[in-house]
Amino acid sequence: MPRWEQGSADRLTKAALELFEEQGFENTSVVEIADRARVTTRTFFRYFPDKREVLFAESDRIRTALVQAILDAPDVTEPLQVITTILAEFDWSGLGIAVQRRRHSVIAANPGLLERDLIKQNDIAVEFIQALRKRGVEESTARLAARVGIQVFAAAYAQWVEKDDGADLRKLTDAAMALLQTLVPPDRAAPGPVE
Amino acid sequence: MPRWEQGSADRLTKAALELFEEQGFENTSVVEIADRARVTTRTFFRYFPDKREVLFAESDRIRTALVQAILDAPDVTEPLQVITTILAEFDWSGLGIAVQRRRHSVIAANPGLLERDLIKQNDIAVEFIQALRKRGVEESTARLAARVGIQVFAAAYAQWVEKDDGADLRKLTDAAMALLQTLVPPDRAAPGPVE
Numbered sequence: 001m002p003r004w005e006q007g008s009a010d011r012l013t014k015a016a017l018e019l020f021e022e023q024g025f026e027n028t029s030v031v032e033i034a035d036r037a038r039v040t041t042r043t044f045f046r047y048f049p050d051k052r053e054v055l056f057a058e059s060d061r062i063r064t065a066l067v068q069a070i071l072d073a074p075d076v077t078e079p080l081q082v083i084t085t086i087l088a089e090f091d092w093s094g095l096g097i098a099v100q101r102r103r104h105s106v107i108a109a110n111p112g113l114l115e116r117d118l119i120k121q122n123d124i125a126v127e128f129i130q131a132l133r134k135r136g137v138e139e140s141t142a143r144l145a146a147r148v149g150i151q152v153f154a155a156a157y158a159q160w161v162e163k164d165d166g167a168d169l170r171k172l173t174d175a176a177m178a179l180l181q182t183l184v185p186p187d188r189a190a191p192g193p194v195e
Numbered sequence: 196m197p198r199w200e201q202g203s204a205d206r207l208t209k210a211a212l213e214l215f216e217e218q219g220f221e222n223t224s225v226v227e228i229a230d231r232a233r234v235t236t237r238t239f240f241r242y243f244p245d246k247r248e249v250l251f252a253e254s255d256r257i258r259t260a261l262v263q264a265i266l267d268a269p270d271v272t273e274p275l276q277v278i279t280t281i282l283a284e285f286d287w288s289g290l291g292i293a294v295q296r297r298r299h300s301v302i303a304a305n306p307g308l309l310e311r312d313l314i315k316q317n318d319i320a321v322e323f324i325q326a327l328r329k330r331g332v333e334e335s336t337a338r339l340a341a342r343v344g345i346q347v348f349a350a351a352y353a354q355w356v357e358k359d360d361g362a363d364l365r366k367l368t369d370a371a372m373a374l375l376q377t378l379v380p381p382d383r384a385a386p387g388p389v390e
Contacts, residue, residue, distance in 0.1 A: 078378075078380065079378065080378040080379065080380075081380060111314070114314070114317070115310055115313070115314050118310070118313040118314060118317055119306070119309070119310050119313060122309070122313055140350065140354075140371075140374060141374060141378065143350050143353075144346070144347070144350050144371060144374055144375060144378060145378055147346040147349070147350065148343050148346050148347070148375065148378070151339070151342040151343050151346055152339070152343070154342070155335065155338050155339050155342065158338075159335075176335070176339060177379075177380070179335060179336060179339055180339060180343065180379055181379055181380065181381075183273075183274065183275040183336065183339060183340055183343070184275065184372075184375055184376055184379045185273065185275075185276060185372070185376065186376075
């Protein structure tokens with residue numbers, strides 16, 4: 001959306017977050033969100049198809065930027081690291097870390113929002129796989145690198161928003177990858193070529 | 196549900212699958228599913244809360260059995276392998292591999308069903324994490340082992356149902372784990388103890 005329209009969308013997101021925290025997602029109506037943001041219901045629906053989507057205002061832009069980063073990566077011979085690095089280096093702060101933290105809690109506490117979040121995460125995985133395939137990565141490798149990479153990053157991201165200690169997302173992601181190394185059994189024999 | 200009631204539930208699942216294949220998930224009503232299974236709509240709702248759930252009739256039983264297997268595992272010092280082994284050795288054939296294959300296609304093709312499937316997968320992950328915690332596995336390790344283990348298995352399961360070559364799910368899961376070994380960067384230094 002044009003920059004001059006961003007104000008209303010941001011206000012709607014913040015208003016929705018406040019109301020979901022105060023009275024719960026199920027008990028909040030689009031009319032209340034619009035009122036709190038001082039816009040009409042009609043304006044709400046110009047930005048968002050429903051009250052779930054108001055917490056995912058940036059998801060298309062984020063997904064597009066991440067996919068482009070895969071397509072632009074100088075080297076994809078280590079696809080799992082490409083995925084986790086791109087995710088860890090992305091600017092997730094958006095409306096600010098405090099808002100991200102509140103958003104994370106509200107989503108985790110509401111099945112309707114969690115469902116939407118899982119679908120968005122799956123959409124990202126599907127497009128990551130396609131992007132890796134375009135870069136010449138073999139199908140099974142692309143699938144596993146995208147799916148596992150997202151889980152490694154998600155573990156770090158959860159720590160990032162749950163803790164209030166100013167930890168660095170990049171370092172937390174590296175730590176999650178180091179932990180994964182300890183979990184994967186040692187590579188007993190050199191693997192054959194992957195078809 | 197008692198065994199003597201299983202017949203109607205199975206018939207409803209098979210009827211729903213046929214109708215979703217023939218005319219799509221969105222275009223199919225509960226009334227049509229009940230008619231095809233030769234039961235009343237009221238009987239449908241005794242078994243399932245909505246038309247999505249009819250393809251997930253076994254999900255509670257499956258999740259409970261898998262969680263119990265984690266609690267009963269003789270050794271959880273390699274939690275990622277515990278997760279993938281338990282998933283790979285479970286009897287997924289249910290109504291038969293042919294039905295599983297059709298179910299997998301129908302879910303993948305319908306966003307409404309895919310959403311429900313993702314929620315079920317997340318429920319399994321959450322309970323796996325709790326079960327590993329009960330077995331004394333540290334929090335970050337439990338999270339990563341459960342989430343990554345499910346992805347490794349899901350990659351193998353997708354191959355199992357997508358290919359019609361009688362491949363063994365256990366071998367496909369081992370192959371997915373071997374592929375993950377090649378993707379995770381070598382463990383440059385011995386990791387310190389995980390808190």
